[in-house]
Amino acid sequence: MDNILCIFRREFRSYFDAPIAYIVLMFFLLIAGYFFTTNLFLVNQANLRTIFGIIPLLFVFFVPAISMRLLAEEKKSGTIELLFTYPIRDAEIVVGKYLAALGLIAVLLIFTFLYPLTVSTLGNLDAGQVISGYIGLFLLGAAYLAIGIFASSITENQIVAFMVAWAISLFFFILDKILFFVPTSLANILEYLAIEYHFQNIARGVIDSRNVIYFFSMIFVGLLLASHALSRRKGD
Amino acid sequence: MIQLAKVTKSYSGVKAVDDVTLSIPSGQILGFLGPNAAGKTTTMRMITCYMPPTAGKIQVDGLDTIEQSLEVRRKIGYLPEMAPVYQDINVLDYLNYVCDLRRIAADKRQQRIRRIIERCGLEEVLHKDVGQLSKGYRQRVGLAQAMVHDPDIVVLDEPTAGLDPNQIAEIRALIKELGREKTVILSTHILSEVQATCSRIVIINQGRIVADDTPEGLQANAEGRGVFITAVKTAAGDVAAKTRQIAGVEEARPISSTQGVQKLRIESGAGRDVREDFFRLAVRENWVILEMAQESRSLEEVFRNLTREDQ
Numbered sequence: 001m002d003n004i005l006c007i008f009r010r011e012f013r014s015y016f017d018a019p020i021a022y023i024v025l026m027f028f029l030l031i032a033g034y035f036f037t038t039n040l041f042l043v044n045q046a047n048l049r050t051i052f053g054i055i056p057l058l059f060v061f062f063v064p065a066i067s068m069r070l071l072a073e074e075k076k077s078g079t080i081e082l083l084f085t086y087p088i089r090d091a092e093i094v095v096g097k098y099l100a101a102l103g104l105i106a107v108l109l110i111f112t113f114l115y116p117l118t119v120s121t122l123g124n125l126d127a128g129q130v131i132s133g134y135i136g137l138f139l140l141g142a143a144y145l146a147i148g149i150f151a152s153s154i155t156e157n158q159i160v161a162f163m164v165a166w167a168i169s170l171f172f173f174i175l176d177k178i179l180f181f182v183p184t185s186l187a188n189i190l191e192y193l194a195i196e197y198h199f200q201n202i203a204r205g206v207i208d209s210r211n212v213i214y215f216f217s218m219i220f221v222g223l224l225l226a227s228h229a230l231s232r233r234k235g236d
Numbered sequence: 237m238i239q240l241a242k243v244t245k246s247y248s249g250v251k252a253v254d255d256v257t258l259s260i261p262s263g264q265i266l267g268f269l270g271p272n273a274a275g276k277t278t279t280m281r282m283i284t285c286y287m288p289p290t291a292g293k294i295q296v297d298g299l300d301t302i303e304q305s306l307e308v309r310r311k312i313g314y315l316p317e318m319a320p321v322y323q324d325i326n327v328l329d330y331l332n333y334v335c336d337l338r339r340i341a342a343d344k345r346q347q348r349i350r351r352i353i354e355r356c357g358l359e360e361v362l363h364k365d366v367g368q369l370s371k372g373y374r375q376r377v378g379l380a381q382a383m384v385h386d387p388d389i390v391v392l393d394e395p396t397a398g399l400d401p402n403q404i405a406e407i408r409a410l411i412k413e414l415g416r417e418k419t420v421i422l423s424t425h426i427l428s429e430v431q432a433t434c435s436r437i438v439i440i441n442q443g444r445i446v447a448d449d450t451p452e453g454l455q456a457n458a459e460g461r462g463v464f465i466t467a468v469k470t471a472a473g474d475v476a477a478k479t480r481q482i483a484g485v486e487e488a489r490p491i492s493s494t495q496g497v498q499k500l501r502i503e504s505g506a507g508r509d510v511r512e513d514f515f516r517l518a519v520r521e522n523w524v525i526l527e528m529a530q531e532s533r534s535l536e537e538v539f540r541n542l543t544r545e546d547q
């Protein structure tokens with residue numbers, strides 16, 4: 001536990017020591033803010049539907065940008081060789097780094113509280129809807145992040161890590177948008193695999209164990225594969 | 237005490253370390269010497285628990301590097317080749333981070349860090365980012381990182397590579413001082429380095445140990461292996477062939493032959509002097525010895541011979 005905390009602290013800090021955290025934060029809030037305000041003035045409607053609609057898509061791009069460096073960077077610079085010889089398990093390295101990136105995503109989401117606050121001054125805000133929406137977003141980010149850390153564990157090239165994470169995330173994102181084109185029998189399966197299906201369920205306020213299990217198994221598998229990829233150094 | 241028993245490491249079937257058995261008692265400064273790709277780094281990575289051997293067993297103070305990996309790691313400090321340390325963090329923060337990971341209690345930490353800073357000469361760069369340091373200072377940060385938890389065993393992969401002569405001298409002095417209380421394993425391509433610092437030299441080539449001796453022993457071996465040049469006057473065509481038949485002669489090579497004077501280079505095995513036998517042979521064969529000069533072989537030559545590709 002302490003080991004995970006050490007890794008977490010150092011990793012979380014290093015996000016803010018470098019420009020990356022600020023760049024991600026700025027662009028994310030700019031784009032989300034753009035959609036929020038156009039919706040606010042054009043439709044003249046104070047609700048959060050657009051924001052909960054656009055963030056899942058934004059995450060497909062932003063989460064891989066946050067996760068790409070997690071392991072790839074240390075593999076490239078060789079610093080991971082030292083980590084591997086300290087009294088700390090591979091899984092602790094993976095989890096510590098994962099949590100640090102998750103922390104950054106939490107910071108990102110906290111900044112977006114601005115939007116519900118705006119809405120609440122303009123009209124009626126359904127607090128329950130906001131809370132479940134944010135729980136959904138957080139789980140969604142956590143799942144994309146698990147994909148991202150896995151992608152970062154299989155390469156020492158951050159661009160490759162980004163592309164792989166982006167492609168896999170996009171795959172899960174797009175699944176429920178192509179349901180028209182597939183036979184019904186397959187559609188059910190695709191729907192269950194689709195990440196946004198589960199997100200929308202949670203965001204609607206029906207927190208079903210099926211949806212929660214989906215996200216947690218995604219996270220678990222991502223982390224497991226990432227630690228597995230790290231131990232590949234051990235050779236045959 | 238570090239024990240390697242029949243240790244083999246292969247990368248997709250190709251053996252980088254091949255059936256190495258080695259025992260390193262506490263308090264030794266052991267120099268791993270070998271050409272590029274000999275398997276030095278691979279061996280060190282197995283000792284430091286970076287990766288397990290493909291076959292064989294490594295024990296550190298009786299603890300297995302696979303089963304009791306975390307305990308073994310606590311006993312060891314490691315400086316990898318090229319000293320990879322974080323670039324975006326200042327020296328003091330970095331050492332504190334290492335203390336965190338090494339679980340050094342808060343009350344001991346100040347003193348440990350102060351001591352290591354002094355030892356590695358890092359006072360002036362404490363608040364600089366590691367990325368801005370010169371190669372020599374980065375190497376020292378790497379050393380500090382390896383020693384801050386006061387381990388019993390220190391493993392250093394090419395600790396002086398890329399340093400200027402002054403810094404090499406300083407690092408060597410530091411290693412010698414370390415060796416008074418710790419087991420030190422270092423690797424290098426440079427023979428004079430191990431001669432200067434080590435109490436034991438292990439020469440490794442293509443994954444195998446080809447020599448294991450003290451610096452003095454290797455030196456004696458080098459000198460004992462007699463090499464001499466001789467010139468004999470005779471018309472006989474089989475001088476080299478006959479010489480090779482003398483017991484102890486390993487090599488007799490004609491160098492030149494002009495106007496009936498033949499020059500040869502004769503090499504004998506360790507500790508054997510064959511000059512007398514050669515003299516008797518010459519008398520029997522009626523060769524006239526015009527010249528005979530002993531050549532002493534350098535350690536470099538021993539090293540080159542041991543690690544020749546065609547062996």
Ligand SMILES: Nc1ncnc2c1ncn2[C@@H]1O[C@H](COP(=O)(O)OP(=O)(O)OP(=O)(O)O)[C@@H](O)[C@H]1O
Nearest residue numbers: 247252270271272273274275276277278279317425
């Ligand atoms: N990760 C790896 N994957 C595949 N082969 C490897 C790997 N690491 C090392 N090797 C191979 O193992 C052999 C031994 O390499 P090693 O790095 O141990 O040599 P070395 O003695 O440290 O050499 P140098 O003096 O150049 O540092 C080499 O042939 C190398 O190509």
Ligand SMILES: [Mg+2]
Nearest residue numbers: 276277278317
């Ligand atoms: Mg090496």
